Structure formats: C-alpha cells, structure tokens
Amino acid sequence: MAYPADYRYTKEHEWLKVEGNTGTVGITDHAQESLGDIVFVELPKVGTELTAGKTLGTVESVKAVSDIFAPASGTVTEVNEALNTSPEQVNKDAHGAWMVKVKLKDPSEANRLLSAADYEKYVAAEGGH
Amino acid sequence: MNKKIRKVTTHISQNEVLLFERSSAGKKAYELPPLDVPEVDPAKLLGAQARQDLGHMPEVSEVEIIRHFTRLSTWNYAVDHGMYPLGSCTMKYNPRVNEAVARLTGLAEAHPYQPERISQGALRILKMLSEQLIEITGMDAITLQPAAGAHGELTGILLVRAYLESLGNPRKKVLIPDSAHGTNPATAAMAGYAVENLKSNAAGMVDIASLVAQVNEDVAALMLTNPNTLGVFEQEIHKIAEVLHAKGALLYMDGANMNALVGKTRPGDFGVDVMHLNLHKTFSTPHGGGGPGSGPVACKKILEPFLPSPVVVTKPDGTLGFDYNRPQSLGRVRMFYGNFGMHIRALAYIMANGPDGLRQTTEDAVLNANYIRKGLEGAYDLPYKTPTMHEVVFSDHIQSQKGIKTGDIAKRLIDYGFHPYTVSFPLVVHGAIMIEPTESESKESCDMFIEAMKDIAEEVEEHPEFVLEAPHNTRISRLDETMAARKPILRWKPQSEAVGK
Numbered sequence: 001m002a003y004p005a006d007y008r009y010t011k012e013h014e015w016l017k018v019e020g021n022t023g024t025v026g027i028t029d030h031a032q033e034s035l036g037d038i039v040f041v042e043l044p045k046v047g048t049e050l051t052a053g054k055t056l057g058t059v060e061s062v063k064a065v066s067d068i069f070a071p072a073s074g075t076v077t078e079v080n081e082a083l084n085t086s087p088e089q090v091n092k093d094a095h096g097a098w099m100v101k102v103k104l105k106d107p108s109e110a111n112r113l114l115s116a117a118d119y120e121k122y123v124a125a126e127g128g129h
Numbered sequence: 130m131n132k133k134i135r136k137v138t139t140h141i142s143q144n145e146v147l148l149f150e151r152s153s154a155g156k157k158a159y160e161l162p163p164l165d166v167p168e169v170d171p172a173k174l175l176g177a178q179a180r181q182d183l184g185h186m187p188e189v190s191e192v193e194i195i196r197h198f199t200r201l202s203t204w205n206y207a208v209d210h211g212m213y214p215l216g217s218c219t220m221k222y223n224p225r226v227n228e229a230v231a232r233l234t235g236l237a238e239a240h241p242y243q244p245e246r247i248s249q250g251a252l253r254i255l256k257m258l259s260e261q262l263i264e265i266t267g268m269d270a271i272t273l274q275p276a277a278g279a280h281g282e283l284t285g286i287l288l289v290r291a292y293l294e295s296l297g298n299p300r301k302k303v304l305i306p307d308s309a310h311g312t313n314p315a316t317a318a319m320a321g322y323a324v325e326n327l328k329s330n331a332a333g334m335v336d337i338a339s340l341v342a343q344v345n346e347d348v349a350a351l352m353l354t355n356p357n358t359l360g361v362f363e364q365e366i367h368k369i370a371e372v373l374h375a376k377g378a379l380l381y382m383d384g385a386n387m388n389a390l391v392g393k394t395r396p397g398d399f400g401v402d403v404m405h406l407n408l409h410k411t412f413s414t415p416h417g418g419g420g421p422g423s424g425p426v427a428c429k430k431i432l433e434p435f436l437p438s439p440v441v442v443t444k445p446d447g448t449l450g451f452d453y454n455r456p457q458s459l460g461r462v463r464m465f466y467g468n469f470g471m472h473i474r475a476l477a478y479i480m481a482n483g484p485d486g487l488r489q490t491t492e493d494a495v496l497n498a499n500y501i502r503k504g505l506e507g508a509y510d511l512p513y514k515t516p517t518m519h520e521v522v523f524s525d526h527i528q529s530q531k532g533i534k535t536g537d538i539a540k541r542l543i544d545y546g547f548h549p550y551t552v553s554f555p556l557v558v559h560g561a562i563m564i565e566p567t568e569s570e571s572k573e574s575c576d577m578f579i580e581a582m583k584d585i586a587e588e589v590e591e592h593p594e595f596v597l598e599a600p601h602n603t604r605i606s607r608l609d610e611t612m613a614a615r616k617p618i619l620r621w622k623p624q625s626e627a628v629g630k
Contacts, residue, residue: 039614062610063553087615 003028004095008071008110009119015095016071018110023072023102027059029094030123035061038090041083043099048076050102052109057099059090072109074102144604145200147621148187158191185623204604206548212574214501216520216551216563217310217358219388219410220417221494226481227413227474236473241465245450252449255466256441258476259425262406265479265487266384267397268427272436274467278385281405281424282316282352284437284462288403288428289350289379290320291435291459300349300378306335308359308555310383313352322349329557333359333513335369344376354383355396358555358563359513360498360520362389370400379403387411388567389495389519392488403428412475423471437462493568494519497575501564504579508586512558519567525560528586531593535560538585540607541599545581 007015013031017024032038040060050056050070057068078101083089089097104110114122171179189197206213213220231237239251259271275281286303293299303317306327314324325343330336335353344351351373356362363369370380382396382404388411390396396404408423409416416422428436438458439451466472482490495518502511502521510526525535539549539562551563566575588596600606 037611037614039611060614062614 003116003120005116007095007116008113009116009122010069010071010113011122012067012069014069014071016110016113017098018104018107021104021107022077023074023104023107023110024098025056025068025071025100025102026096026098027068027090027094028119028123031059031066032091032094035059035063035066037062038087041087041090041099043079043083044076046076046079050074050076050100059087068099070102071113072102072104073106074104076100077103145197145204148189148194148197149185149621149623151189151193151197152185152187154188156188156190158189158194208569211546211548212566212570212578213548214550214564214566214578215548216360216522216565217385217554218416218551219385219407219519219565219567220548221388221410221413221567222569223413223415223474224478224481227477230477231470231473237470239469241469246448249449251469252441252451254473254476255469256443256449258472258479259441261476261479262425262427265391265395266387266401266404266406266427267395268401268404269397269430270433270436271425271427272440272462272467273423273425273472274437274461274463275405275424275426276463276468277409277420277422278383278405278407278424279312279316280462281407281426282312282381282383283319284424284459285381285403285405285426285428286316286320286322286350286352287459287462288426288432288435289381290322291457292379292432293349295435295457296377301347303349303381304340304343304351306353306357308333308357308557309352309354310358310385313354313383317352327351329357329359332515333357333361333557334363334365334515337365337368337372340369340372344372344378346376348373348376348378350379350381350402352381352383354386356386356389356518356520358386359515359522359557360386360389360517360565361513361515362518366399366401374400385410386519389491391491392484393491397427397429403432408471408475413478414471414474421468421471423468423475425467435459439466490568491519494566497566497568497570498564500572500575501566501579504575505582508583509562520563520565522555522558523562523564524558525562528589529560531589533589533593533596535562537596537599538562538582538589541585541588541596542581543600544602545584547578547581 007017009015009028013028015026015028038059038061043057050073052070052073054070055067056070059066059068080098083097083099208220208222235250239248245252255273259273263269263271272284275284290299301323302325303322304325304327305313305317306329308329317324327343328336328339351369353363355366373380379402380400382401384404384406387406391411403426405424405426408414408425409420414423434457436458438455438460439453441449442452444450479487498517498519498521502517505523509523512524513522525533525538528538535552539552542549553561554563555561585596598607
C-alpha cells in the first residue's frame with residue numbers, strides 16, 4: 001500500500017493532510033493492518049479542542065482497543081459520522097476513510113511529522129521482529 | 130493427514146436448545162402438597178401491584194432441567210478434562226485434598242460474624258497461611274484481603290502511595306516494562322499515577338541503562354513481573370532494586386509468575402518491597418470460572434502500618450483475634466477477611482507439599498516448560514533465546530508466511546483436544562504463542578502436546594486452508610468474531626417476538 005506523499009504521518013500511525021489551515025486526520029494502512037477487523041470507531045464531538053499528541057478518540061478491533069492521537073493541535077470542525085455504521089471503511093481504505101477535520105492552530109506543526117518516505121522506513125524498522 | 134470429520138447427525142449432547150425453547154405449557158418440576166391455609170387472591174392484597182403477566186418463563190420438568198445443565202457442563206473445558214497450557218494463567222490442577230479440607234463442616238459453615246472465641250480455628254488458618262506466605266516470599270508482613278491478582282496490585286500500589294504520602298510526597302509516576310501484564314498500567318492509573326513505559330532489551334529483560342535514565346524523584350515505583358511474561362528471569366533484579374532505592378522509589382513485584390520461584394528464591398531477598406501472590410495460580414486454588422481468586426499482598430516492614438485493616442494478632446491471653454486499631458491503615462479493601470475459602474485451600478496445598486514438595490513443583494513447572502521449548506524449537510519461531518523458566522513464548526513467524534496466525538493455530542489445537550495456549554500476549558512478541566504447561570502435566574501429556582503442535586505446523590505447510598477453517602471437531606465451528614462485534618445479537622427472542630408480533 002502506497003502512503004500518499006501529500007500526507008504527514010505520526011509514529012503512532014495517524015495521518016494528517018493539511019489544506020490551508022484545515023487538517024484531515026485518519027489512521028494509516030499499517031495501523032488498520034495490525035489492528036485487524038475494525039468494529040468500532042469513537043470520535044470526538046465537533047468543537048472539541050485537540051492537543052497534539054493527546055488522545056482524540058479510540059478505534060476498536062476484534063483484537064484490541066487503541067487510542068487515536070491528535071497529530072496536531074486545533075478544533076474539530078467535522079466528524080466522519082459514516083464510520084459509526086460502517087467502521088469497516090477504515091480497513092478497506094485507511095487513507096481515504098478520514099476521521100475528523102480540524103481547524104489547525106498552527107499548520108506548520110505538520111512539518112514536525114514524518115514524510116511518507118520516512119514513515120514507510122519507520123514502519124519497516126518497527127516490524128523487524 | 131487428518132481428514133475433516135463429517136458427522137452423520139448431531140449428537141444430542143452437542144445440540145442443546147435454550148430452556149425457553151423446551152418449554153411446554155403447564156409442565157412443571159415440582160409438586161406442592163395441597164393448600165392447608167385459606168387461599169388469598171394476590172390482586173386483592175396488592176391491587177395493581179400484583180403482576181399479571183409473568184413474561185416468558187420456561188415450563189419444563191425436573192429431568193429436562195437436569196439434562197439441560199448437565200449437557201451444557203459437558204461443553205466446558207477444564208483442567209480436570211485435559212491439558213490447559215494457557216500461558217501466564219498457570220492453570221494447574223486443583224488437588225482434591227484442598228476441596229476436602231475446605232468442605233469440613235466447621236469451616237464451610239463458619240460465619241464471618243461469629244464471635245472470635247469460637248472462630249479460633251479459622252483465625253489460626255489465616256495466621257498460619259500469612260506466616261507461610263511471608264516465609265515463602267521473604268517479606269515481613271501480609272494482607273490476605275485482596276480478592277484476586279489485579280486487586281492485589283491495586284492494594285500494593287496504594288500501600289506505596291500511602292507510604293510515600295507519609296513521607297510528604299506521593300510522587301507522580303510508575304514505571305512499567307513493555308512486557309508487563311495489562312493490569313499493571315491499569316493499576317497505576319487507578320492509584321492516581323502516570324504510567325511510563327520501560328523498554329525491554331534484546332534478551333527480553335529490563336534495560337538497566339534506560340532504567341537509570343528514567344528513575345528520578347518523580348518515580349513512585351517500578352512494577353515488575355519476575356519472571357517476566359516472556360518466562361525470563363530478571364537476572365539483574367538486585368541492581369534494579371538498587372537503582373530504585375537510591376532515588377527513594379519502591380520495587381513492586383507482580384507475583385503472577387511466582388510458581389517459577391517458590392522454594393528456590395525469595396523476592397524479599399532480592400530487593401522487592403511489595404508484591405502480590407495469586408493463590409489461584411501458584412497455590413492451586415480454583416481459577417477461571419471456578420474461583421473466586423485470592424491475591425494476598427506481602428510487603429516489607431516500612432509498608433506494614435498501611436496494610437488493610439483488620440489484621441490477625443495474638444491477644445494477651447494467647448487467643449487469636451482481629452486488630453482494627455490501625456490508624457495509618459488503608460482501611461478495608463474487601464469485606465470481612467478476603468476469600469477465606471481460598472485461604473483454606475492454599476494452606477492445604479502448602480502443607481500437603483511441604484517445603485521440599487513446593488520446591489519440586491517449581492522445578493517440575495520449569496522442567497515441563499523447557500521440555501516443550503526443546504520439543505517445539507525449529508517447528509516454531511523462538512524470538513527470545515534467553516533461558517526459559519515456567520513458560521515459553523514462541524511466535525507465528527514461520528506459519529505467518531503461509532497466512533496462518535497464532536489464533537488459527539490455537540483454534541486447530543482445540544481439535545487435538547487441548548485448551549488453546551495464550552494468543553497474542555505478551556505484546557512485545559508479534560504473533561505470540563505463549564505456553565505454560567505447569568507442573569501438573571506428565572511427560573506423556575507434554576509429549577502429546579508437542580506432537581499436536583508439530584502436526585499443526587506440518588498442516589500449515591501442506592494445507593494451510595484446513596488450519597484456517599479450524600476448529601473442525603467442535604460443536605460449533607469458527608465464529609465470525611468481526612460480525613459478532615459489528616452486529617451483535619444480545620438476547621434471545623421468542624418466536625412470537627422475533628417475527629414482530
């Protein structure tokens with residue numbers, strides 16, 4: 001699975017797409033792959049203040065419940081409600097199944113995240129064992 | 130090669146309907162004598178409160194009830210049934226002598242409110258067990274109150290907090306290795322501490338350099354399982370204790386794996402300040418459905434004043450009694466004195482074995498795990514080569530090349546008549562296959578298990594799809610776990626409701 005070059009990535013396996021001062025957040029294909037079948041996605045309400053590195057919601061698979069961490073700080077402006085009824089979208093198309101849209105406090109925060117190439121290397125090294 | 134078993138028909142003991150579905154109007158399992166008092170109309174007495182519609186209650190005969198539950202009981206798998214190699218859980222045999230002792234009338238019918246003077250035997254059991262567990266762990270004091278392992282952890286960390294608070298600063302963090310039981314971080318958080326992860330080194334042990342870097346005056350304690358969940362003994366445990374103590378932090382030991390140490394070494398001697406024991410693991414009391422559990426917490430002198438109240442003491446007249454006057458105590462953590470029935474069983478186990486017997490059980494548990502490790506080496510990937518104690522952790526690395534994961538192998542193992550091993554834990558091993566035979570298994574049953582696992586490894590090579598569809602010989606074949614979670618059906622509905630009446 002190719003990691004879109006215009007996204008930025010966290011070491012906790014979220015992706016962030018920045019357009020102007022809007023950020024779109026999801027989890028990576030590697031994340032969905034290691035979680036297995038996702039059965040539930042819990043997302044914040046519109047208006048929630050997010051802090052980079054803090055939990056924004058959870059994603060539950062048959063195997064485990066994992067936190068989703070905010071890749072950048074900002075305010076939630078939109079939530080992908082479709083994931084409530086069809087969480088399997090995340091398994092099918094992790095890089096398309098966005099979770100929240102955020103009005104970013106500081107779009108340049110994204111520069112601190114990994115590029116697609118660096119994330120791919122990071123995942124390869126992590127899965128070494 | 131195993132052939133898929135095709136059943137001509139489903140045996141009655143494998144096709145049990147709900148009691149509700151067996152119901153037929155008017156049937157009952159009792160016969161009351163004729164009424165010898167005037168009949169009262171409940172509606173007259175209770176008015177509108179008298180319930181008219183009793184809902185759907187099953188109407189069945191006595192023998193139908195007995196058969197129903199007896200059949201259901203045959204669907205269970207227990208350690209009395211066969212090998213139960215569930216790693217980390219220590220599903221050892223529960224000797225019948227424990228049960229015989231616990232069922233003595235004077236013990237089984239003792240009431241927690243009966244006066245101390247007629248409870249001397251029960252008090253003596255609490256005292257003897259306390260003393261023997263203190264001796265085994267090398268600690269100074271103990272509480273038998275906690276109801277199980279995680280409850281013991283919480284009690285232990287609350288003791289740490291109470292102690293540090295008494296010194297003026299409860300501190301902020303608890304360090305937990307990445308190989309820990311999931312209950313450890315939960316415990317630290319429940320006790321109000323932030324959790325900080327400690328990475329394992331290549332041998333699967335605590336990395337002393339990282340520990341030194343992470344321990345400071347904010348750290349209240351390190352929670353460590355020893356041997357850890359990889360079945361590896363932390364050989365530098367005394368150094369770990371020194372690093373913590375130098376900064377005023379304490380060492381908590383999760384005693385879940387104490388069955389690898391009993392009679393050989395004592396946590397109190399290698400620097401542990403506080404620990405819990407799982408009587409339902411190490412000391413053979415029933416475990417998993419048959420419980421309840423019991424998680425005594427043993428500690429060093431510095432923590433003793435904070436132990437839950439009451440504690441058993443010898444009174445001036447030589448009789449035993451409870452001391453409730455403990456101003457620094459955490460208070461109760463469990464009603465009465467904990468799960469007393471388990472205390473009796475654990476004491477019976479300790480006394481039946483004696484010191485040499487307990488040492489032998491430890492040696493046998495370690496021997497069995499190593500025998501299985503040797504038997505399966507090559508067939509399964511062994512991620513950590515460090516010597517194994519009472520359990521061994523393989524991975525599905527070889528089998529996953531064929532698309533077969535640890536969970537698939539475990540399900541196929543059911544067809545061979547074994548309870549599955551522990552799947553996907555510890556988290557530091559990807560695709561973990563965690564096996565703990567305990568000392569209860571004979572060489573023959575270990576051999577049978579090794580053979581089954583090797584057969585499955587072969588099946589994975591030759592017919593992976595067959596393993597993927599396992600289990601084949603069970604009443605119900607593989608469930609769709611994803612569908613069950615996404616679209617759960619949470620209750621049975623009678624036919625009339627189901628069709629929307």
